[in-house]
Amino acid sequence: MLNRLNIRPIPWLSSAALGLLLQHSAAAQTPLPAEVTTSAPNVVIVLLDDVGFGAASTFGGPAQTPGMEALANDGLRFNRFHTTAICSPTRAALLTGRDAHRANVGAVLNTATNRPGYQGILNPHTATVAEMLRNNGYNTAAFGKWHLTQPWETSPVGPFDRWPTGVGFEKFYGFLGGETDQYDPTLYEGTRPVQRPDVDNYHLTEDMSNAAIEWLDMQHSLAPDKPFFLYYATGATHAPLQVPAEWIERYRGKFDQGWDAMREATFKRQKALGVIPKDAILTPRPPQIPVWDSLSDEERKVASRLMETYAGFLAHTDQQVARLANHLKQMGQFDNTLFFYIVGDNGSSAEGGPPGSINYMGALQGLQEPVSAQLAALDKIGDADTYPQYPAGWAWALTTPFQWVKQVASHLGGTRNPLVVTWPNGFEERGGLRNQFSHVNDIAPTILAAAGMEMPETVNGISQLPMDGSSMLSSFASADAAEFHPTQYFEVHGNRAIYHEGWMASARHDRLPWSVGGISGDTSFDDDTWELYNLEADFSQAVDLAAAEPARLAELKHLFNRVAAELQMLPLHSSVDNRQPRPSLAGDRRKVEYYPGTLGVPESQIPRMANNNWKLQASISLDGEASGVIATVGGLSAGWSLYLDEAGRPVFECRIYEVDRIRLSSEAPLAPGENQLELNFAYDGQGYAKGGTFTLSVNGKVLGSARIRASQPSFYTIDETFDLGIDTGSPAGSYPQAAPIGYPLKGAKIGVVALESG
Structure with missing residues (x-):
């Protein structure tokens, strides 16, 4: 038993005592399974x-x-x-x-x-x-x-x-x-x-x-x-x-x-x-x-x-x-x-x-x-x-x-x-x-x-x-059961309401629900109009009783403010109009070096590319015939991919929604051994979603340049990621039809990929 567990006997401890110690140790280290009543329902x-x-x-x-x-x-x-x-x-x-x-x-x-x-x-x-x-x-x-x-x-x-x-x-x-x-x-x-x-x-x-x-x-x-x-x-x-x-x-x-x-x-x-x-x-x-x-x-x-x-x-x-x-x-x-x-x-x-x-x-x-x-x-x-x-x-x-x-x-x-x-x-x-x-x-x-x-x-x-x-x-x-939820507040982007015992007071802020990309301004919350509804008699919230019941409306507004204060919602603000610096893996670094195996990095966590100049440098070593993704960000709706086609030729593609898309490629495949690829984006200048020029170089030689009429305003997508060696999610490039999902890199090894902003 001692030999099977690879435990050395302690000189001053008897075999019997050691056996007892092992039993107690095993019992102490084995957690008891949590108990649940046999009638407890499954939940979906x-x-x-x-x-x-x-x-x-x-x-x-x-x-x-x-x-x-x-x-x-x-x-x-x-x-x-x-x-x-x-x-x-x-x-x-x-x-x-x-x-x-x-x-x-x-x-x-x-x-x-x-x-x-x-x-x-x-x-x-x-x-x-x-x-x-x-x-x-x-x-x-x-x-x-x-x-x-x-x-x-x-x-x-x-x-x-x-x-x-x-x-x-x-x-x-x-x-x-x-x-x-x-x-x-x-x-x-x-x-x-x-x-x-x-x-x-x-x-x-x-x-x-x-x-x-x-x-x-x-x-x-x-x-x-x-x-x-x-x-x-x-x-x-x-x-x-x-x-x-x-x-x-x-x-x-x-x-x-x-x-x-x-x-x-x-x-x-x-x-x-x-x-x-x-x-x-x-x-x-x-x-x-x-x-x-x-x-x-x-x-x-x-x-x-x-x-x-x-x-x-x-x-x-x-x-x-x-x-x-x-x-x-x-x-x-x-x-x-x-x-x-x-x-x-x-x-x-x-x-x-x-x-x-x-x-x-x-x-x-x-x-x-x-x-x-x-x-x-x-x-x-x-x-x-x-x-x-x-x-x-x-x-x-x-x-x-x-x-x-x-x-x-x-x-x-x-x-x-x-x-x-x-x-x-x-x-x-x-x-x-x-x-x-x-x-x-x-x-x-x-x-x-x-x-x-x-x-x-x-x-x-x-x-x-x-x-x-x-x-x-x-x-x-029972359908006749008493109400069990007498009071509930609501608040999103400054749109707010309070429900209490059948009544609802509502105030819509100025932002329209399709105005996600811009900022609506500094409209005062004091200028919002409060409405009042008796939901017991008015199922669809159709009849505004604010003018007829000012005292009740005042009570509900007071109740909302009390709940809002408890939940630290005051002073009111529209979160979508108050963007603040958030943590980032890139931090203050304008240039980040990424190594092989990097994938699944959220777009917001890499150096900023939107409305900016940026540059990508990639070191890649070929063993022979090579193909697949080198680096990519974004996906089907918008993004870019730098990859080797099935003949081993470097290709860069960028798509900006339905506005424009460009493609740069080499006529010749990369040579075996070490290669340095560089991609530069020269932004047109100050402003939002302006166009710019992409330039692709291999080993110091410019392969080509192409202008794109616009660039991503804030982000290519909200869910796709920055990846090396494979394209996770939807494809950002026009990969060969017979290629495996993600078009993984084969026949080559990535060294260092540096992404630099500004």
Whole structure:
């Protein structure tokens, strides 16, 4: 025994004493497994992205969602469920059970500031429900979108304590940013960048379901007595709207009548289904959104196709959720699974602007393509070569019957989302409707209550703040259950509201929800107009009672200010208009040297290239025939790649959305041995997104130069990365058709790659 363990006897310790010591040591080092009650339910949370209240057919919308319908028939619909009106805050509130600002994620990560509550860094005193469940015997896994880790923490050097696997999830497979390409996503397995599976007709949502089902089977095989918590957060239906063509074709011609008519048709279906009251009022179109009939024939043609793509995208997503639910039934696990289907993390997105776009990342930053370019790509919209988003008019129509859209936290179009809940072992009613006011921060306390768990005072040794949400279990049991969530504030980008016991006071700030790329100015919050609504009598927030009830409005404004002060939201500010310096891996360095193996570095963490001169120098050694990527940043929508083609010739390509693209290449392959490549970009001068000249040199000899009419205004993409030796995510170059995914470098070795700004 001693020899097998390679332990030397201690001279002054007897064999018997040593054996006893080893027994005690083994017992002390073997942690006892966490206990969980045998009746504890499995938990599944499905969270879709950018889906308005009036999008899915289950709630009267135009996109067919039979999977959601089946779950609703097995369970309950909730028609007064609320999110925060934007991505990261909703996810923070969902997973922690706390208000978003208390969790320190009061703004979307892209616009986080240095102020408490808005930093976009999860508060350790608001642990996730995943961590609580894991500590109590659950297996936990997250698939899909995360968007709760700041960019300077998402490189391969971490830190990883705010990645999914650092906050309670034992398994993570998905993407970290706010969006990703559906055909070539920027993927991570645990904390490691990975390429998507090399299969024909790949799509991320299908891959998510495959991976989730595989994990469920593994978990049930190895630990059948352990409950599981599965978080399934799709990139759909956030832009880019990308889905197989057959799903788009199902909706051809369905939206030619326009968004005004679609909104009226949705409103009628909602009443017929009973998901809104018979006396609900359809709110009018805001003047900032054009009348459908004011568009030209060409504009209407493009807009219709973009909406067909969105509807197909949502229908396709629902099918993948249905696969997950059906697999639970096949496993015999469905009846004891508390299944939340949250139809959107906020209202539908107007970030495509009034005209929409076939490459919205450029339009978002002020580089809108002309209608002629949209028409030329009409039949390609939704495929792997486009990065589209629909016009803002469709976003408004998809929030029927409410006012406004995503980002507008003051109004229900931004914050009210459908919810479907099933739990056959947990409640008897099938196909019911619930109208108690509820919020995304109610999900976590509901899970704890269903599992018979108390909210822990500490998690991993860190004291915990109480949850702001309340358990929804009483509403599962009865449609007549009392209200359990009497008060809730809302705030995003200065748009704000307070709900209290049936009444809502709302103040919209001046920024329009498609004005993401610019700064709206210094409009005073004191100039914002407050509105007042009695939501008990006015389901759709249609009748402003501010003038009739000034005293009640004053009370609610006072209540909002009290809550805002507690959550350190005062003085009010719009986080998107108060950009502040944020940590960066590049720091103050104008020049950074990167070594072989560098990949997965967020674009924001390398020396600044936007609106600036910059230079890339690469040392590369060839063993013989060589091909593949040397260095790249960005992807399909915009970015650049320096690579060797299949003949070993150096090539540089840059694409700036639909504005311009250039290609520089050599007629001769690189010679064997050491080679020095240099790429220079000479910016045209002061200003925003100006053009410039690229020059490519090899071993001191200029191969060629080319002008590009514009450059990236702030960033090429928000999710792609800087990589050496391979192109992760979507391709930034036109690589050979038969090349492996990512076009990895072969036949050559990278030495040092230096990127210099200014």
